[in-house]
Structures are given as structure tokens and as C-alpha cells.
Ligand SMILES: [Zn+2]
Ligand SMILES: [Zn+2]
């Protein structure tokens with residue numbers, strides 16, 4: 127008997143055919159690589175943006191504000207500055223290169239001392255000016271650049287004082303340089319608050335990723351700068367002294383736009399009177415980012431729409447960059463506490 131014929135061999139696939147599967151894998155691989163590259167690019171973009179915001183200020187400033195009552199009596203900035211020049215010797219303070227003068231949006235005079243380490247000199251200059259100028263005629267403030275941090279995951283017992291003390295301790299600043307918004311429960315039942323502090327402190331805290339408050343190691347998130355808003359009309363990108371609106375909303379709660387209370391104690395549904403008046407959706411805080419159309423925000427050079435609206439701590443921590451100033455707040459100025467969606471404060475605006 128002849129041996130049985132060998133089983134038929136499957137033909138070897140030609141190289142082109144065999145390659146199809148590989149091409150499919152390659153496509154998948156390319157797609158994944160492209161996605162990873164895009165994610166990395168976005169990550170780097172956010173890191174750079176945070177780094178820019180947390181960069182240490184290159185100048186220190188002192189602001190002289192003429193008081194309205196004195197202005198009515200005929201006192202001018204010329205009088206104030208002449209008196210200041212007579213009373214204060216810059217050489218004694220170690221200021222040899224002169225000051226830079228700016229006029230703020232509210233008309234106040236800002237004296238800037240160059241140098242990242244000029245803070246102490248500016249403190250000394252502010253003290254001399256306060257001693258030499260009449261407090262009824264001029265307010266001397268020492269604004270520092272500030273950033274807003276959202277502190278999340280706090281326990282029920284934490285007070286604002288405790289939170290401020292924790293920020294001061296971790297950030298290496300004084301408690302009077304920090305303002306805390308109301309501590310409120312979040313959707314998960316834990317508590318959170320927005321804190322405004324000097325950028326140098328914000329940088330330290332953000333890079334540390336967590337903030338120890340009482341027993342809790344709380345989450346930290348760097349917030350976007352708040353858009354410039356007028357305190358009087360809650361609409362325009364201007365300060366209240368330049369407000370020409372016929373509507374005065376300065377006495378209203380920022381959360382619900384009703385008179386008689388402030389937003390820190392308000393639990394009502396958010397309602398923006400300014401947007402309601404123009405027929406826009408109004409279920410947000412007055413003067414919040416929801417009021418700002420992207421085009422207007424871009425035109426105003428602030429509050430860009432938010433791919434990097436909030437910088438997560440993870441991103442921030444990976445950014446090796448330095449601390450940043452988002453808003454400028456006059457530490458000495460009596461301003462309301464910050465909270466999410468609040469209009470930027472007059473003291474902050476005057477220093478920008
Ligand atoms: Zn206005
Ligand atoms: Zn209210």
C-alpha cells in the first residue's frame with residue numbers, strides 16, 4: 127500500500143497579508159502614543175501656567191490713598207506726596223535706586239520698590255509714611271500679591287481661625303495676611319473653604335499638596351484669579367469709583383442679591399441680579415465667572431475659559447516653579463472675606 131499523502135499544508139501567508147495584523151497593532155499603538163503625547167503636552171501647559179501664577183513678585187509696593195473727606199476739603203495727592211518726600215529719607219531706608227510710581231485704577235498712588243527681597247524695605251517705608259501722613263487724609267497700605275486656595279475635606283469642627291492659623295503655619299506668613307471665606311459643607315458632607323493668602327505662602331502650600339488642619343490632612347487646590355468686577359453694579363470690568371451705572375447693587379448679598387445680609391451667612395439659592403436684568407441665566411453668584419462670557423473675559427485679559435481654570439494640586443506639585451501672585455490684595459485694607467464666585471475686591475483691583 128502506498129503511504130497516505132501528507133495532509134495539505136496551509137499556504138504561508140504572503141508578507142503583505144501577514145503584515146495586516148501588525149499594521150492594526152501599529153495603529154493602536156500610534157493612537158495611544160498620540161494620546162499620551164497630548165496628555166503630556168496639556169500637563170506641561172498647566173504646569174507652566176501654574177508656575178507663572180506662583181512666581182514670586184519682583185517688586186514690593188506701598189499704596190497711598192487720598193481719603194474722600196480730605197479730598198472734599200481740597201487736599202490733593204500733590205500735598206500728600208510733597209509731605210511724604212519732606213518727612214521720609216529714602217536713603218535711610220536703603221532705597222538708592224529710586225521708586226517706581228504707578229497710578230492705580232482707583233486713582234491711588236503706588237510706590238514700587240524693585241527686587242524680590244524688597245518686602246522688608248517696603249514695610250519700613252509704609253511705617254514711615256503712616257507716621258508722617260495724617261490718617262484722616264491718607265491711607266497707607268502695603269499690598270501683597272495673593273492667590274486663592276480651595277481647602278477641601280475639612281472636618282465639622284474646624285473654625286475659620288483654625289484654618290487661617292494652619293495656612294499661616296504651613297505657608298510661612300502672618301495670620302493678618304490671610305482671609306478665609308465661610309467654611310461650608312460640600313456635596314460629600316465634608317467641609318471646604320476658600321482662603322486668600324500671599325503667593326509665596328500659596329506656593330509652599332500647593333507644593334506640599336496637603337494642608338494639616340487639626341486632625342485632618344486636607345486637600346488643596348489653586349484657584350483661577352477671580353474676574354475683575356465692580357462692587358457697585360456687579361457687572362462691569364471697572365472699579366466702583368469709576369462706575370457710571372444707574373443701578374446700585376452695593377448693599378446686596380453676593381450670593382442671592384437680596385439686601386440685609388452678607389454672602390458668608392447666606393444659604394439661599396444663588397441668584398445674579400445683574401444677569402437676570404439682561405435676561406441671561408441667573409442661577410449663580412453675582413459677579414462670578416458665570417457672568418463673564420468667554421469673549422468678554424478674553425477682551426478684558428482675565429479669566430480665560432478654563433482648561434486650566436483650576437490647577438490641581440498634583441499638577442501644581444509637579445511644577446517646580448515658584449510662587450505666584452494671582453490677585454493683589456491690600457493686607458491692611460478692610461475687605462470682605464473671599465469665597466468662590468466673589469467679585470474681586472476693590473483693594474485688589476486698586477493694586478493691579
Ligand atoms: Zn459698576
Ligand atoms: Zn444672600
Ligand SMILES: [Zn+2]
Nearest residue numbers: 398401413417
Ligand atoms: Zn451673573
